[in-house]
Amino acid sequence: MARRFSYWVFRATRALVKFFYPVPTLVGESNIPEGACVIVGNHAQMNGPIVAELYVPGDRFIWCNAEMMHLKEVPAYSYKDFWSEKPKSVRWFYKILSYMIAPLSVCIFNNAHCIGVYRDLRIRKTFSQTISRLKEDARIVIFPEIDPPVNNILYSFQERFIDLGKMYGRQTGKNLSFVPMYVASDLKMLVFGKPIVYDTAADPKEERERICKELIDSISELAYDLPPHRVVPYRNMSKRLYPTNERPNQIHK
DSSP states (O other): OHHHHHHHHHHHHHHHHHHHSOOOEEESGGGSOSSOEEEEEOOTTTHHHHHHHHHSOSSEEEEEEGGGGSTTTHHHHHIIIIITTSOGGGHHHHHHHHHHTHHHHHHHHHHSSEEEEOSSTTHHHHHHHHHHHHHTTOEEEEOOEEEEESSSSOEEEOOGGGHHHHHHHHHHSOOOEEEEEEEEGGGTEEEEOOOEEOOTTSOHHHHHHHHHHHHHHHHHHHHHTSOSOBOOOSSOOOGGGOOBOOOGGGSOO
């Protein structure tokens, strides 16, 4: 009974978000290969996960922080990740809010198209579930940004998700494609770039570095080629601090 109630709360929440959230224009959708692939995008705060759940085409599953799926872990994680940089005068409010959102967070992330990402030995479960989905020809969506920023578009990438290419290749004998995606919330656009194929014959460490660099470069180029707009950064900050998508050598000092 509780699971059914949780599911219908999720469905109602999803429908409400979809009603109010603007439908993005999909650009470069033909760059997404048929069958299994990994789509890698800028987080754009909550915009990335929302558009992935609602509008990324096909059968897809989104990597999410597993802390958001466990009631006792939501408050500490959500406060640190979302609101710890708020002014000291209002942090008390966000600490309370982090506890208030916990039940809804657990409801949403356990019913959405999510795969929990753990930061301990349970990471094996994350990779196992992901490979299983890829074998079913599903698309995996990952937002790998971490501090510090690398340019005015993206923050640095965690690299270990690239090992999915090695694991998928070993188990299927196929090459896995990583598709760059730029979430342009300000323009209400979702832009996909040319896929980058994992080379199973290459050194895994070199592939991590190569593919991460190519993804960062490609997503940045997708952003630079769009009309002028504000970039929603990975970190939660005041909108007046949002960067623009001007190329660094074109930014006026």
